[in-house]
Structures are given as C-alpha cells and as structure tokens.
Amino acid sequence: MTNWDNKNNNWKREKPFGNGVVVLKVLNDSQDVTTDFLQEIANHKTVDGYSHAFVVRCYGISRESGTGNYVMVMQYMSNGNLRQYLQSNYGKLGLMDKLTLLREITQGLSFIHEVGLVHQDFHSGNILVSEIDCYITDLGLSRPANETSKGKIYGVLPYMAPEVIQGRPYTQASDIYSWGMLAYEMFSCSPPFYEYTHDSILGLRICEGLRPNIDETIMPQLLRNLIARS
Template sequence: MMIVALKRLIGSHNISDKYFSKLKIHWEVCMLYGFDFYGLTKDPETNEFIMIIRFADKGSLRSSLSKNFNDMNWQNKINLLHKLSYDLQNFHKLGYFHGQFHSLNILQDHNLFFISDFGLNGSANIDKGIYGIIPFVAPEVFNGEPYTISSDIYSFGAVMTELSTGKPPFYNKEHDDENLIFAIAVVGLRPEFGKETPKFYEKLVYKCMNKNPNERPTAEELFDIFNFWLDSIRGRKDEEECFSYKGREIKDAFKEADKEIPNISTSYKKVF
C-alpha cells in the first residue's frame, strides 16, 4: 500500500493562468528528476485544487534538525548540501527559479532529503508580490526586484546557517516585523552561525547572501565546492586548493567542528 500526502492550494478556486502554468512546470520537473507528484484532485465543496504528492515520512529538514541535530556531523551536512545544490542546479538549468527555498520545503523520506514545491512560488490566485518566509527572502526582493535564480542562492545560504546552528535563521526575531526586513534589505543583517563553524563555510554563506545578486555563486559552483569539501574530508585533496583553502585545512576544520556539535542546543522560543 502506498501512502501519499495531499497539499491544498489555498485560493485555487480562482486559480490564475500563470499559476496553472507553474503547476505544469512542477509536473515536468517531477517527471524529469523522478520526484513524486501524482496528480491533482479538487475539493467539491471549496473548488480548491489539491496536489497528490509523495509522503515525506520524516517531515521537513526543520523538524529533522530540531530532533537530530546533535547526531548530524559535518560530513552529513555537506553531503546534504551537495545533494540539494545538485537538484537546484538541474532546476536552474531549465531556466526556472524555486522562489520558496527554505528548510520547510526540504523534505525527508526515509533517509533521503528532497526539495519540494519546485516552481510553485507565490499564491494560486495572485501573480505578484513578496511571498515566502522572511529570513529566506533575498534583499533585492524587498526592494521591489523580481525573484530570480540568484534569489534561490541567497535562500540556500540561509539554509546553510540553519545547518550550522540547528535553529531557523532569526528565530529570535519577529518575522513579520518591518524592522527585520529593513535590517536585512538595507543594513545587511545576516543570520548567526553555530560555535566552531569553519571560517570557509561562513565565507561561502556570506557569498551566497551577498546583497548584490550578481556576486552570488551559481548552484553549479556550489555543487563543485561541496564536492571538493567531501573529497577533502575523505583525505583525497590534501594539497589541492578550493575557495582559498587547502583540502587538509578543510578536513581538519570539519574534524574540530564535529567536536562542538554535542554541545550545541537547538531549543529556542518561537517569537514569530
């Protein structure tokens, strides 16, 4: 027996043509990369569309970090980022952006993480506006610029900070607070890191979250960096260099960072 999940598209009783096109994109991406989107049904009472999708038995990355962060070493984290950057680069190569890339849209089925909601950014009945979770939204979007592939990279950087701390970015601030939006978009406020996070990891996050979208790396570049880091951890790149760090330095830094993981608390009080 197969278990599926049902996702209601709020407001889809009056679905726009543009959003229906996004559903078609989502279907195409799922078929191309083996993600499980089985089709659509409709609520006879509300006339809203409901997606029939793969059931993620272990929930989201956010829930996984809250429960298992202290059991997740840095090699596990880089393996995950390597997989996510691979999936994201394939999506970007098709000319699409995700638009809502965050830890609640990274789901886990058994031991496999996958990105959900490809191409389903925005509301079903509103074509424009700012959408998403504030700490993951790129500063240029707050300033009226459209979402782009580079906006996804900013969001990717925010996910990287969450893997560092075990907590959502800006967990201690009101997410609907205009002061937070101002701090992100104008002042340049960025999320904190966990103790003993390697400096080269922080450096890459800051590059992903650069205020200038043109200065951010591509998903393909991220994939190559993570690939190098994994080879470094395995001792295959000791004397080679990537992102201004030699493989041996990378391996040693992750080894030291692993020692701090059991001491990091992931408990926090929600204020949003």
C-alpha cells in the same frame, strides 16, 4: 496522471515509487482553476521524472467529490520538513550527514535553475525529508527566470534576499542567497535571525548588511566562505 491515452480514451497514470504511499495536497477554494495552480502543475511537469533532481514529485491531479477542490497527488516524505527534522535529529547528525543533506538541497536548486526557473520561496519549510534524503517542494511561486515579479514581495523574511525586500525582482541569485540562509540553519540548528522580531525593522537591517553570526566551530571554513559570497 501523466498524459492522455488516445487508444484507451483515458489518462495514463504513473505508479508512485517507493512504498506507494502518497500525500494529497488540497488547494482550498480552487473550484475554479487558478494561474498559480496551473503554474505549479507546469513546473512539476518540467522537473518530474529526473531522479537526480531532489524535487518532490507530483504524480497527478484529482478533485474532491464534495468541494470540487483540486488535489495534487504528491510524493510522501516521512520525516516532515527540514526545520522539524533538524529539531528532532540535530544531535544525531554528524558533519558528513549535514553536508550530504546540503548537497542534495544544492543539487535540487541547481536543477530548478538549470531548467530555467526561480523558486522564489526557498526556506526550510519548503524542504522535505524522506528516510534519508532532502527534496525541494512548493513550486507554486516558481517562475521562469526571464519573467519578472517586480512589485510582488512574498516569502519568509529571514530567508529573503535584500534586493527582494527592497522590491526588486526575484532572480536565481535571490534563491542562492536563501540557500546561504539554509546552510546556516543546517549547521546551527537555528533559523536565521531567530533572535529578532520578524518585522520591517529586521527587513531594513538585512538590507543594511545584517547577517547571521556563524560559529566557526560548527561549520567548515569553505562553507562559511560560500555563505558569505551568496
């Protein structure tokens, strides 16, 4: 559903592109509309409709007849999330394949920032892969860049920027740090800090400057420099 059709007294519905297959994202226990749900719908309304955005599209909303839970009708991605895709296909991906996927992720994040949002939960589980392209998903935590989230810490620890771990507000710079961790994962096929227990000790070490070791034989120098700057 895109907007209300006053003439026909009904919602206008957008036809999914591609093969018409969609996925239904059920928000459990959402009988009463929550702020996070409305925020995610609003964020999709902001970014949907731009083919260059590389953000998973939301075609509309519905409700389950039995539970009353809200359902988001989303663009279907046939290859799952990026973590799964890398595990299954890493040996088949050449340098240009990895750079292309990373470019799409970069373009998607750049677009999210251009429209004034901060993703706030940027990791390989929230990057979905179609037949050939990467798309960013899960905009439920995204907020306008001028809204602070001080005191609220959420995300996946290995991808979280040091300032976020310390309790400071999420910013677009925090997303860019997470992008650096994704770039590392793209070329190493291993999540950042996979060899560490994900606990408060790791959080402290990240704040003290711990970063993943980057094998110079698998990643171009220019990209290593970009990750170091992120």
